[in-house]
Amino acid sequence: MSVRFRLGGRRAGEVVRAVTDVRLRLFPGQVLALVGESGCGKSVLASCLLGLLPDNAQVRGEARVGGREGEVELLSASERVLSRHVRGRRIGLVPQSASTHLTPVRTARSQLVETVRHLRGRGRDGEVDELARRVGLAPQDLDHYPHELSGGMAQRVAVASALVGDPPVVVADEPTTGLDRPLVERTVDLLAELADRDRGVLLITHDLGAARRVATHVAVMYASRLVETGPAAEVFERPWHPYTVGLLNALPEAGFEPIPGRPPALTELDVLERKWGCVFCQRCPDVPGVSPCDGNPELVTHGDRAVAAHPPC
Numbered sequence: 001m002s003v004r005f006r007l008g009g010r011r012a013g014e015v016v017r018a019v020t021d022v023r024l025r026l027f028p029g030q031v032l033a034l035v036g037e038s039g040c041g042k043s044v045l046a047s048c049l050l051g052l053l054p055d056n057a058q059v060r061g062e063a064r065v066g067g068r069e070g071e072v073e074l075l076s077a078s079e080r081v082l083s084r085h086v087r088g089r090r091i092g093l094v095p096q097s098a099s100t101h102l103t104p105v106r107t108a109r110s111q112l113v114e115t116v117r118h119l120r121g122r123g124r125d126g127e128v129d130e131l132a133r134r135v136g137l138a139p140q141d142l143d144h145y146p147h148e149l150s151g152g153m154a155q156r157v158a159v160a161s162a163l164v165g166d167p168p169v170v171v172a173d174e175p176t177t178g179l180d181r182p183l184v185e186r187t188v189d190l191l192a193e194l195a196d197r198d199r200g201v202l203l204i205t206h207d208l209g210a211a212r213r214v215a216t217h218v219a220v221m222y223a224s225r226l227v228e229t230g231p232a233a234e235v236f237e238r239p240w241h242p243y244t245v246g247l248l249n250a251l252p253e254a255g256f257e258p259i260p261g262r263p264p265a266l267t268e269l270d271v272l273e274r275k276w277g278c279v280f281c282q283r284c285p286d287v288p289g290v291s292p293c294d295g296n297p298e299l300v301t302h303g304d305r306a307v308a309a310h311p312p313c
C-alpha cells in the first residue's frame with residue numbers, strides 16, 4: 001500500500017509520501033515488529049489499515065484481512081464495514097498516545113464496559129476486572145477518569161480495550177511508551193501470548209529491545225519504505241541493510257552509537273529517489289559485511305528475507 005497526504009495552507013501543492021509501496025504479510029502466530037525512526041510512516045500505515053486517516057490522505061493498493069467469516073479488503077471497505085466488522089473484531093488497535101483516545105468525561109471502566117457491550121453484547125461479570133489484571137492494572141484503577149491516569153496506565157487501558165473482542169489481529173502502535181522496563185516486558189509478553197494463541201500481532205515500536213524480546217519477524221522502515229524484512233532472529237543476528245545495522249548500533253548494549261544525519265523530508269522523496277535511487281545513501285556508512293548500495297529502493301526477496309538497495313553479501 002501507499003499513502004500520500006496533500007498539504008494545504010502555505011504548503012499547498014506539496015505532497016507528503018508517508019507510506020510507499022509497503023508490502024507485508026502477517027500470519028497467525030507471528031509478532032511482526034515494525035521499526036524505524038520517528039516520522040517514517042509507521043503510524044500512518046496502522047491508521048490506514050483501520051480506515052482512520054484524515055481526508056487529505058490518498059491511499060493506493062490493497063490490504064486483506066482473513067478470518068473465519070471470509071476476507072475483507074480494508075482500503076476499499078466502507079465506513080460501515082470497518083466499524084461493524086473490522087475495528088475491534090478483526091483488528092484490535094492500540095493507538096499511539098492512547099490517552100488522547102479515551103473520552104475525558106468518563107471513567108476507564110465505563111469505557112471498557114461500553115466496548116464489551118458494543119463488541120459482544122452483555123459480557124460476563126467481572127470480565128472488565130479480569131482484563132485490567134491481564135494488562136497489569138488493579139481493578140480499582142479503572143474507576144479513574146483519563147486525566148487521573150498516568151500515560152502508562154492509559155496505555156494499558158488501551159491494550160485492554162484492544163483485547164475485548166479477541167480479534168485475530170492486533171495492531172499495537174508504541175504500546176510501551178511511558179512504561180518502565182518491567183511493564184514494557186509485561187506488555188510485550190502479553191502480545192507474544194496472543195501470538196502463541198494464534199493471533200497475529202503487528203507491533204510498532206521504537207524500542208528495539210522490546211522488539212528483540214518478542215518479535216518473530218521484523219520489518220524495518222525508512223523514509224516511507226520498507227528497507228529490510230525477515231525472521232527476527234536472522235535480521236537481528238545478521239542485518240543486511242546498513243540502516244538496520246545503524247538501528248542496532250544505537251541500542252544501549254551496542255554503545256548508543258546513533259546514525260549520523262537525519263531522514264529526508266517526506267515531501268522530497270520523489271526528487272531524491274530520481275537522483276539517488278536509494279534515499280538512505282546520504283547517511284549510508286561503510287559497514288563491513290554489508291554490500292554496497294545498488295540504488296534500487298524496492299525490496300528484493302532472498303528466501304524468507306528481503307532487502308532494498310543493499311543485496312546480501
Ligand SMILES: Nc1ncnc2c1ncn2[C@@H]1O[C@H](COP(=O)(O)OP(=O)(O)OP(=O)(O)O)[C@@H](O)[C@H]1O
Nearest residue numbers: 005016018037038039040041042043044045054266
Ligand atoms: N494528516 C497528515 N497530513 C500531512 N502529513 C501527515 C499527516 N499525518 C501524518 N503525516 C506525516 O506522515 C509522516 C509519517 O508519520 P507517522 O505518524 O506515520 O510517523 P511514525 O513512523 O509513526 O513516527 P513516530 O515513531 O514518531 O510515531 C510524518 O512526516 C507526518 O508528518
Ligand code: NI
Nearest residue numbers: 042043044096
Ligand atoms: Ni507513530
